[in-house]
Amino acid sequence: MKSHKSTLQSVLSAVLKVIRVYEWLLNLYVLDFFVDNHWEKLPTSWREIFQNIDPQVLGDIISGNHNNYVLPLSFLSLLKTVQTYSLPRTSIYNYESFKEIHSIHDSCRGHPRLKNLFLKHVKLKKRHEVTLMAEIVHHTASQVKCDAVVDFGSGLGHLVRLLAYKYDLYAAGIECQSQLTQDARKQDWELEYTAKKYLSTESAIKLRRPIHFDIILNNISQLDHLVLPDTMDNYGLIGLHPCGDLGPLLLKHFVSSNKVRFICVVGCCYMKLTCEGADRGYPMSKYLTGLDSGLSYASREISCHSIDTYCDRLKNGHYEDLKIHAYRAALERILVEHDPKLRHAQVRSIKNSDNMTFQRYCTLAVERLELPLPTCASTWSRGEADLQQWRRVVTVYTLRLLLAPLVETVILLDRILFVIENGFSCNIRPVFDPKISPRNHIIVAKRM
Incomplete structure (x- = not known):
């Protein structure tokens, strides 16, 4: 290390x-x-x-x-x-990268009529993201023997729904917009209504419905006081494109709380990072704090643009x-x-x-x-x-x-270094197709 x-x-x-x-x-x-x-x-x-x-x-x-x-x-x-x-941007994953393990026919994961149920109401970009993200989260959870996850910025709950019903994880979604939370619960009920048509009564009863919270996160202390069910005493943190300071906030919670077994987070909206004060989102690492590491708003904003798609448009005329x-x-x-x-x-x-x-x-x-x-x-x-x-x-x-990839490289490597400085192993990998999802790097750290 x-x-x-x-x-x-x-x-x-x-x-x-x-x-x-x-x-x-x-x-x-x-x-x-x-x-x-x-x-x-x-x-x-x-x-x-x-x-x-x-x-x-x-x-x-x-x-x-x-x-x-x-x-x-x-x-x-x-x-x-x-x-x-620059960090490599070509995805090392695809849908075939994960071999489907043997699944019981009488389950949301194994029944042929239910395999695409999780993709209902999901747009192409989000479908691509949640499918690959769910596989990585499930794999990481298995490695650390953890069966619960908390998703911050869960939106309509597509990811937690997939993790709960397909992978049998106890899942909670945290979202600040109450309307999205209400719609997420409605989609849970719709999924269960359809699933019960094909599953036995015994399997239907075992379905793990995700829970959804309305919470506006402003500081790390709020995470320490989350009231979760006993089944989620230990959990993994996941964030699929948490905006601005939320990504760094989750990483800080991971290193400080023994309850968090692992973290899988994909960054976004770097221009909204706070760059001053004790609760800043950048820089995070002690090393970078001691350097001339300032990044202007303009540089952080351009780092969120899609260089892959833009270059393709130029090359194709x-x-x-x-x-x-x-x-x-x-x-x-x-x-x-x-x-x-x-x-x-x-x-x-x-x-x-x-x-x-x-x-x-x-x-x-x-x-x-x-x-x-x-x-x-x-x-x-x-x-x-x-x-x-x-x-x-x-x-x-x-x-x-x-120059945009260089700025993103600094921001993401700073986060990894922060985790390593706190005594944990940490890695980063390109997961999504950058032409579909430009912010495509996932940071994974585990408490072994």
């Missing part, structure tokens, strides 16, 4: 140095492209090569595919560094709709010139703008602001000229996105 700890520290130190060097790029908001003249902020050698590169080729470059361009050494160095230090970035950036210049207080104002999101005039786009985008639009013809002429630079806007955004 000591060797693993020192390796993590070395990686974190190296990645933070890279982030410090390219912080200026991470902190560029795409809508400020024309206001702050982002193109001129790029190194001269980068501008010279990228100004004539088609976005489709740029997608290949970012993905590490072969190209015929002679790229600047500074950019090649950055690209190699990102590839070296499906980038015409990315012109919307240029539309919004051109509008931002008009808003700031009208009133600096309107900088980053919330405007209406407009889709399918490719065949729309700039003036029409602006009219629709600012209608909620009740703002009079310019009447000067030169303003609209300049706006149309700005739109002709959409490839540059896409290029700068893509270069920012190139």
Whole structure:
């Protein structure tokens, strides 16, 4: 573990140095492209090569595919560094990775008419996530001989429902929105109603219905006072994309409570992390706290974007709709010139703008602001000229996105190091297909 700890520290130190060097790029908001003249902020050698590169080729470059361009050494160095230090994103799991163990026919898991019952009302992305997450949670629970789990941010209860009815675990869902909790209970009843049509009376009686709580978590002490049934005296903590500080809160509870046998958590919404104070969500580890480890809101926000899907769109030539970035950036210049207080104002999101005039786009985008639009013809002429630079806007955004995995790597490795510093083994692995679920790394730690 000591060797693993020192390796993590070395990686974190190296990645933070890279982030410090390219912080200026991470902190560029795409809508400020024309206001702050982002193109001129790029190194001269980068501008010279990228100004004539088609976005489709740029997608290949970012993905590490072969190209015929002679790229600047500074950019090649950055690209190699990102590839070296970023956490692997290709999923090591699929539905066939887990061999179905022999199941009793007279059960929710074994009856052929009930196998897909858990996927009812579940959208494709969530179906992908809960299916794989449930398998990993069940496997981890078996390793530590634990038969209870508590899911924080359980939403409609899809995951706890799967763990309870299919895997026979005692399961509790914690959700802050009472309406979601009510709907989760309703779906439990619907599932049981259907299951009882096919199961024997004896098996139906044994069904383990999950329980659902309405709780708003603000601090770790609330977790210590959770009133759970006797069957859940010891349990595993699970969090499927807990927002902001909730993920770190669960990790802190794991290391501090002997009741928690294991934890499986997949992070999300890093821009909502608290970065100051004793209860902060980042940094968590003692090592990172002692370094220049600050991550701006902009860098944490871009780290939540889907680089895999975005690069695919570029490589496949499906980038015409990315012109919307240029539309919004051109509008931002008009808003700031009208009133600096309107900088980053919330405007209406407009889709399918490719065949729309700039003036029409602006009219629709600012209608909620009740703002009079310019009447000067030169303003609209300049706006149309700005739109002709959409490839540059896409290029700068893509270069920012190139750095996003490094930021996520720092945040996730900081969490692992925190667990290790507290005396536990911990690992991380890519679970979901990153093109379906961009935040696809699961942190697993066990109290053996």
